[in-house]
Amino acid sequence: MIRLKAIIKKEFIHIRRDPRSLVIIFVLPLVMIFIFGHVLSFDLKKIETLIIDLDRSLFSRELASRFASAPLYSIYFLDRPSISRKQIFKDESIIREKTGERGAEVAEKWLRQGKIKQYLVIPPDFSRKLSSNQPAQVAVVIDGSDANVANRIYQYNERIFRHFFFRASRLRPAFEPEIKMFFNPEIASTPFIIPGLVAALMLMISAMLTSLSLTREKETGSIDLLFISPLRSQEIIIGKTIPYLIVALLVSLGIILFARFLFHVQIRGSLLLLFLSSLIYLIVGLSLGILISVVASSQKVAMLIALLGTILPSIFLSGFIFPLESLSPILRAFSYFIPATYFLRILRGIVLKGASLPHFLFEALILVLMSFFLLGAASRKFQSLRRAKT
Amino acid sequence: MISKFSLSRDYKKSTEATKISLAHQEKAKSQIASSSAIEVHELTRCFGSFVAVNRINFSIRSGEVVAFLGPNGAGKTTTIKMLTGLLRPTSGQAFILGFDVEKNLPQIKNFIGYMSQRFSLYPLLTAAENIEFFGGIVGLRRQKIKEKIEELAAIISSDYLNQPTQTLPPGIRQEVALFAALLHDPPIIFLDEPTSGVSPERRRHFWMKIYDLKCQGKTLLVSTHNLDEAEYADRIIIIHQGKIRFQGELASLYEQEKVTSLENFFKQMVSEPKNGSNNSSY
Numbered sequence: 116m117i118r119l120k121a122i123i124k125k126e127f128i129h130i131r132r133d134p135r136s137l138v139i140i141f142v143l144p145l146v147m148i149f150i151f152g153h154v155l156s157f158d159l160k161k162i163e164t165l166i167i168d169l170d171r172s173l174f175s176r177e178l179a180s181r182f183a184s185a186p187l188y189s190i191y192f193l194d195r196p197s198i199s200r201k202q203i204f205k206d207e208s209i210i211r212e213k214t215g216e217r218g219a220e221v222a223e224k225w226l227r228q229g230k231i232k233q234y235l236v237i238p239p240d241f242s243r244k245l246s247s248n249q250p251a252q253v254a255v256v257i258d259g260s261d262a263n264v265a266n267r268i269y270q271y272n273e274r275i276f277r278h279f280f281f282r283a284s285r286l287r288p289a290f291e292p293e294i295k296m297f298f299n300p301e302i303a304s305t306p307f308i309i310p311g312l313v314a315a316l317m318l319m320i321s322a323m324l325t326s327l328s329l330t331r332e333k334e335t336g337s338i339d340l341l342f343i344s345p346l347r348s349q350e351i352i353i354g355k356t357i358p359y360l361i362v363a364l365l366v367s368l369g370i371i372l373f374a375r376f377l378f379h380v381q382i383r384g385s386l387l388l389l390f391l392s393s394l395i396y397l398i399v400g401l402s403l404g405i406l407i408s409v410v411a412s413s414q415k416v417a418m419l420i421a422l423l424g425t426i427l428p429s430i431f432l433s434g435f436i437f438p439l440e441s442l443s444p445i446l447r448a449f450s451y452f453i454p455a456t457y458f459l460r461i462l463r464g465i466v467l468k469g470a471s472l473p474h475f476l477f478e479a480l481i482l483v484l485m486s487f488f489l490l491g492a493a494s495r496k497f498q499s500l501r502r503a504k505t
Numbered sequence: 506m507i508s509k510f511s512l513s514r515d516y517k518k519s520t521e522a523t524k525i526s527l528a529h530q531e532k533a534k535s536q537i538a539s540s541s542a543i544e545v546h547e548l549t550r551c552f553g554s555f556v557a558v559n560r561i562n563f564s565i566r567s568g569e570v571v572a573f574l575g576p577n578g579a580g581k582t583t584t585i586k587m588l589t590g591l592l593r594p595t596s597g598q599a600f601i602l603g604f605d606v607e608k609n610l611p612q613i614k615n616f617i618g619y620m621s622q623r624f625s626l627y628p629l630l631t632a633a634e635n636i637e638f639f640g641g642i643v644g645l646r647r648q649k650i651k652e653k654i655e656e657l658a659a660i661i662s663s664d665y666l667n668q669p670t671q672t673l674p675p676g677i678r679q680e681v682a683l684f685a686a687l688l689h690d691p692p693i694i695f696l697d698e699p700t701s702g703v704s705p706e707r708r709r710h711f712w713m714k715i716y717d718l719k720c721q722g723k724t725l726l727v728s729t730h731n732l733d734e735a736e737y738a739d740r741i742i743i744i745h746q747g748k749i750r751f752q753g754e755l756a757s758l759y760e761q762e763k764v765t766s767l768e769n770f771f772k773q774m775v776s777e778p779k780n781g782s783n784n785s786s787y
Contacts, residue, residue: 121641125630132629132669336624343589344642345614 118346122354126328130362140324140362144316144370151312152378155436158304162268165191165225165234167218172242178253181279182235187271191231193218226258233257233268298467306381309374310462311435314455317367317393319425321400322407324359326417329408348498352490356401363397383469392465392475395482396458400425402489403454409496429455457481541600542567542693542724543588548597550583557583559747560597565726565740567692570719572738573728574767576775580747581728582621585697588726589619601693615643618691622698625682628671632657632681635670636688643689657684676707683714694718696727700734712737732767745774 130137164182168175183190222234236254244251255272259265332338341351371389374380382389404421411417430436432446433455439447450456457478464470472479543565550558558580565571575581586592588599590610599606601613626635633654640650658666661677670678679699687694696715700708708731715725715737727738735741735755743751743758751758755767764770 117644117646118642121638124641125627125634125638128630128634129627336621337627339586339591339621340619340624340639341642342591343614343617343619344639345611345644346642 118344119350119354122346122351123357126355126358129328130358136327137362140320141366141369144320144366145373147316148309148312148370148373149377152305152309152374155308155312156304159187159264159267159271161189162187162233162271163191163231164188165193165222165231167193167222167234167236169218169239170237170241174242174245175237178237178279181275185271185275193221222256226256229258231258232264233272305378306467307463308436309378309380310466311430311433311455311459313367313370313374314396314433314459314462315426315429315435316370317363317396317458318400318403318429318455319422320366321359321363321397322404322425323418323421324363325355325401325404326407326411326421327404327414328355328359329405330411330414330417333408334413342501348501349494352405352494352497355405356398356490359401359404360394360397363401364393367393367397380466382466384465385471388472389462389465392458392461392479392482395479395486396454396461398486399454399482399489402486402493405493406489406496409493409500425455428453432456433459435459454482454485457485541565542569542602543726544600544603545584545588546598546600548584548587548599549595550580550587550592551595556747558587558594558744561744561747561749563742563749563752565724567724568719568722570715570725570727570737570739572735572741573726573744574730574732574735574741575728575744576730576771579744581730581744582697583747584744585619585695585726585728589617589695590614615689616691616693618686618689618694620682620686620694620696620699622701626670626678626685629669631667631669632661632673632677633666635681635685639685640688645688653684653688657681660684675703676710679703679707679711683711687718692722693724694726696725698728698730700729700731705733708734732771735767743770743774750774 166179166182168179179190179192182188219234219236222231222236225231226234234256236256238252238254241251241253253276257265257268257272329338332341346354371382375382403425404417407417407420407424411420428449432442432450433453434450435455439450439456442450460478461470461475461482464475468474541564543563545561545563547560547562548558549556549560561580561584573581573584583592587594588601588606590606590613593607602616604613604616606613626632627638630638636654636657637650640653645653654666661680665673665677665681670681673681683696683699686696700711703711712734715727718725719739727734738755740752740754741758742749751762751770753761758767758770759765762770764773
């Protein structure tokens with residue numbers, strides 16, 4: 116106990132006396148969450164839509180106005196002057212275009228140029244067919260170059276069309292599905308992205324803390340003095356873990372506050388559960404850091420491994436961006452070894468769904484096992500570092 | 506040798522841990538009183554194809570001060586690292602107070618003190634905090650650590666006590682480092698180039714300290730490449746290219762090797778052609 120206390124106290128003094136490292140440790144994840152949080156957004160800010168209305172009836176105008184009143188859509192017409200038209204339609208001759216065919220050609224050109232994300236062609240017989248209870252058609256051409264975006268536009272369109280036909284047509288559909296998006300009604304990507312970022316950054320920071328601290332001792336040679344002392348390897352490991360666990364918790368708190376107040380991610384579940392699961396997860400990261408320090412020869416190398424070895428898999432293979440189901444079997448097998456995979460499920464569960472412990476007992480258990488295993492492995496590897504050098 | 510073997514047999518036979526450690530301590534005490542403190546048999550260490558230490562043999566009696574001399578890269582640090590358990594020997598054996606370093610490392614740690622010029626104190630910690638830390642990791646109680654810090658304050662000025670050690674003058678730093686290495690009062694002390702980069706004046710002062718320790722009955726192995734320090738030691742061991750070239754008193758070196766000074770012997774030794782892959786100097 117005396118020996119353990121000595122190490123813990125020494126680490127705290129080191130943390131306090133080295134404010135530069137501390138600033139990096141605190142500021143780096145906040146900057147990263149700020150940048151990534153803004154860049155990694157799948158939300159559509161604007162859906163530029165061109166409507167070629169060949170029908171020019173009450174019905175077609177009604178449909179167009181439904182699109183125009185939907186929040187994300189900004190609507191342009193070929194034949195009607197509008198404020199935004201001037202920005203897009205520089206060529207006056209195009210404005211005079213009235214025939215559908217020519218209009219479609221022009222629309223395609225703009226689609227290719229990226230001026231619009233989709234265009235709609237309302238055929239001349241649109242209102243006639245609707246009135247006579249025949250199936251009416253509307254052609255929708257979406258820019259599919261970004262599958263994610265195209266999918267979303269398709270979904271948004273669907274909603275508008277459904278509402279329109281429900282009201283306009285006398286043909287009632289056999290049933291009307293009542294769809295509700297739970298947990299994230301706006302299907303905004305921020306509440307989905309930010310927890311993923313938080314998970315990735317927490318792992319990175321914790322791994323960096325211990326790996327840097329231990330490789331520094333390796334670089335200066337002070338590790339020899341620890342090795343020569345009666346300290347047991349476990350005492351060194353635990354003595355290094357506890358102070359940095361506290362630092363990592365503080366950094367995590369900063370990241371979570373940032374997520375809460377900058378990105379408005381509401382935490383629906385229990386804060387205590389969030390704290391406890393973070394604690395386990397951070398221990399996993401800290402043990403990873405110790406393992407890194409066993410192989411890394413210098414602080415630079417340790418930093419690089421800690422950065423790449425945690426952030427990349429956490430982003431690509433944890434279900435953060437790509438759903439695990441869409442990964443190839445090999446990568447998917449990998450994902451089961453990534454701590455972020457499990458913590459992300461817990462985090463999204465607590466933050467988005469207000470889930471309680473029984474909902475993620477399995478994930479929590481895996482993380483506990485991982486932390487035990489990694490701490491044990493770190494301790495063993497460290498022991499071999501102590502005496503091997505063969 | 507006989508006592509050594511009976512010791513390890515004792516160790517195996519005995520079942521209770523406390524009994525073992527008591528028996529060890531008793532044995533250790535008798536070892537200090539009677540026979541050799543450090544024994545090295547055919548100790549070898551290779552790094553890949555490079556043989557850093559090549560089948561060396563020596564023994565150091567309790568209470569002896571031995572200067573471990575050799576040019577840079579001769580194998581001094583590697584030897585000391587093997588004796589302190591920091592490096593595993595490729596082959597051969599080392600015994601500290603009769604304990605096999607390989608097998609009884611945890612016991613040995615209580616008997617040895619180690620100070621190296623390379624790193625001995627945490628630069629960001631003050632002298633007092635360093636003492637607190639090193640006292641803590643050898644298991645000293647809070648009260649004892651307090652006494653030790655007061656003791657140190659009497660040696661260096663108390664102004665220095667609360668300064669980060671990186672800002673201390675080298676001489677003071679060396680003083681604190683030695684003090685820290687001796688906190689658990691070890692009977693055997695390894696000093697790895699403790700005086701490199703220190704003025705001759707300071708070196709003489711440091712050797713006075715070493716004499717004090719000798720008077721307390723401690724055994725010291727002091728590695729150095731400053732030849733003048735050989736005169737202070739009871740005995741010298743000269744290592745070159747991983748092999749021991751001479752061990753004994755300085756006077757017998759002059760007699761045996763027919764040289765007029767240690768410097769001449771070194772010059773002669775270094776100018777010899779290097780043997781095989783054993784390129785020790787870098």
